[in-house]
Amino acid sequence: MTWIKGLHHITGAATNGQADHDFYTGVLGLRMVKKTVNHETGDQYHFFYGDQDGNAGTIMTNFIMENVPLPPYQRGRGSLTEVAYSIPPGSLEYWRDRLADAGTEPKEIAERFGDRVLAFADLSGIPSELIESADDPRTPPALSGVTEGKQIRGFHSVSAISRILELSLGFFGAIGLEGFGTEGDRTRLGLKDGNNGWIAGSFIDLVDEPEAPWGRWGLGGIHHAAFHVESKERMEQLWRVLSGSGLILTDLRDRKYFHSMYLTEPGGINIEFSNLAPGWTVDEPADSLGSILSLPSQWEPHRAEIEGKLPPFNFDKGTLDRKNEAKTLGE
């Protein structure tokens, strides 16, 4: 039994809350699953986007840094370099036009491990990709506003440049990821499905660039990739295993919707492990996820003060309104 089930969420740093919300919901067609704040500091928004139910493996989250200074992301060794979403085969041209209409500059369509890939940067500069995948059974979000049959189905993979590839291969192998293949300087790891296939949304691509500069997280970059662990009990077991590894590991933290623990793996890549219980409906109903500003319960008494420090955001322009605008954009 492996420790992880696939990717859980990926977290980046965005420049502007309204633009971020409008892009991820209105252009990428994800649902805003949770609108909350940084649970460590409370001074910045933390937006969660995903599929209709907020399933693990679909959740892109961004810290909104417009009121908190942060230097720009520097791509390099020990950094997460791209987040990739899975889309159905034959839909990349649709997405290239849609992304260009939305003000991004998609690159030329390329090929990787036999699948077509389109790279683009989101409105904050976060390096992102769409990958056509024939082997992804996941159901796309219902509230997407994206033309039927073209929707994002969740993550495909995340890429990172390891500082020392052999150490990263050892670490990710120890938590259950297996070698999918190597293409040039890129080695893909993933989870097998027990049926001679691979689990969609379980891939991490480790890129070996020994000459690259030291990477640094920052604005327009990805801070960490979280992997999904079955349960809190399983996380506690994993914590005991990892705590003896010599790696710097945080305690198990209550994130209201799930539990988290963080570490930097031996190749310098920031990793989190998360379960998904009690889940997104602990503070708002399933049909209106992302509608309220959700705070950690211990901060509820300070809601007015916290809200007063956050930048203005038009909560009324929610996903449903944006969905209708997105339809016009995509068709």
Ligand SMILES: [Fe+2]
């Ligand atoms: Fe996280």
